[in-house]
Amino acid sequence: MNPSHLLGPVLVLGSGLLGASIGLGLRAHGIDVIVSDPSPSAQAVAVDIGAGRAFDAAEYLTPELVVVAAPPDVTAQVVAGALARYPSAVVVDIASVKGSVLAELQTVESLAPTALGRYVGTHPMAGRERSGPVAARGQLFNSMPWVLCPSEASSEHAIKVAHSLAIDLDAVVFRFAPDEHDEAVALVSHLPQIMSSLVASRLADTPQHALSLAGNGLRDVTRIAASDPSLWVQILGANAPKVLEIMQGVRTDLDRLINTLSAPTAPGARLDLAQLIAEGNAGQGRIPGKHGGPAQQYSWLTVLVDDKPGQIALLLTEIGEIGVNVEDLRLDHSAGLQVGMVELSVLPSRRVALVDELTVRGWKVLQ
CATH class of the missing domain: 1.10.3660.10 (6-phosphogluconate dehydrogenase C-terminal like domain)
Structure with missing residues (x-):
């Protein structure tokens, strides 16, 4: 068990995909997690999968941290309630929009003047196609961006606790102003x-x-x-x-x-079309490369594999034996034959040698 930066307990309000995944990740560090959800069945599933223990309204709680994992349209309301109910806790939310949540909180007259000092807006940039606690994974945030968006009122202590949450879930922390994030x-x-x-x-x-x-x-x-x-x-x-x-x-x-x-044949039309595509090339080329590093251009090749178990694993094993690192991989299937098409990207300097060696080994490489 890796050491935790948080002490706990942590109260998670909302047991959907993200809330339950946060609970699972923190529980792996031995942190006491309490899960609460308006849906008793969703809360029960989150508890059953080990995301935390069930919230008990009769229990006196003094959480170190409250994580609001509520739908975006009620996030500010739930944050305000948590700030009022747990006056010693840091409160963070994980909604994907930050400016509107902060703006709404700033209009809540019932909040104590210092309450917003304990609030930090955050946004974990992670998810899955499936939703709900049954899809939760404790490793969901591993190496994924987690954006901290403190307001001018956020205390250094609150920011530190929010940062600790992201670090304990093995996320990569970024810091943006709320408006800059949005x-x-x-x-x-x-x-x-x-x-x-x-x-x-x-x-x-x-x-x-x-x-x-x-x-x-x-x-x-x-x-x-x-x-x-x-x-x-x-x-x-x-x-x-x-x-x-x-x-x-x-x-x-x-x-x-x-x-x-x-008017595709009018003077200048073809040039304009080419410029439009070239502008897209330029934008695509600015997307960061692996591990957030500088953008890198790779060469692609396609290898045909039989559509049967073990073929892709065998191909990747042989590429490893050749000593070439696969930078990216995509899989497509033939519309009429029982073959798969594995598209591989590699450094341009290694493409020719890889094609030659795979061909020698009996693989059909499409140039």
């Missing part, structure tokens, strides 16, 4: 969700034979379109001003593209 996630999280949903919505009435041509490109773009609509209604509503500003820029680009495609 602007950043509007671009890197909320915009991709919107664009993915818009693209996927075009598929609703598409003939099935047309969808049979779909490859990794469509799957990559639409993967997050399967997200929970009720949650995203709350997130987008809470961060509407920041999202709207970005979407207006997207609309300008779409209008430009529509005008160009309306």
Whole structure:
């Protein structure tokens, strides 16, 4: 058992995916965790999986930390209640929008003037396609960003406790101002969700034979379109001003593209299309590389494998024997044959040698 930075007890208000995962992660450090949820069944499941012990309203609690893992539209209300009920505790929330929560808290007249000194807004950038406590994992936050968004009122002690929570869950800590955080996630999280949903919505009435041509490109773009609509209604509503500003820029680009495609052979049209794609290349190239390091360009190759157990493991084992590190991996399947297509990215300087060696070993590599 690794030593903990928190002393506990920790009260987690909300036993969904994130709340239950926080409980599991802290319990692995031996911290006393109490789980509370408005849904008795959700709370019971969280307790059953080991995320903590059940909240008892009759128990006198003096938690070191209260983690509010409530839906975004009631987060501020639950935070205010926790600050009032546990006057010695630090209170953090994990909602994905920070500015609106802080603004609402600043209007709560019943809070003591010093109460906001014990509050720190945070946002763990982690999740799964599945929801609820049954999907919880104690390692959910391992090596994932956890953003601390203290306000001007947040005390150094409160910030330290919030930081300890993230460290105990093996997350990577970042610090943003609330408004700066909301602007950043509007671009890197909320915009991709919107664009993915818009693209996927075009598929609703598409003939099935047309969808049979779909490859990794469509799957990559639409993967997050399967997200929970009720949650995203709350997130987008809470961060509407920041999202709207970005979407207006997207609309300008779409209008430009529509005008160009309306006359694709007009003078300058092809140049404009090329510039639009090149602008995307430039933006994509700025996305950080592995482990948050500088952006790195890799070379891709595709290897055909039989669609049967053990083939991908065998391929990766042989690549390891060759001494080449796989930087990224994607898997697709042939629409008509029982073969898989493993797309691998490697450093450009190692691509030719890897292709040659895999070919010698009997693998079919698509150039």
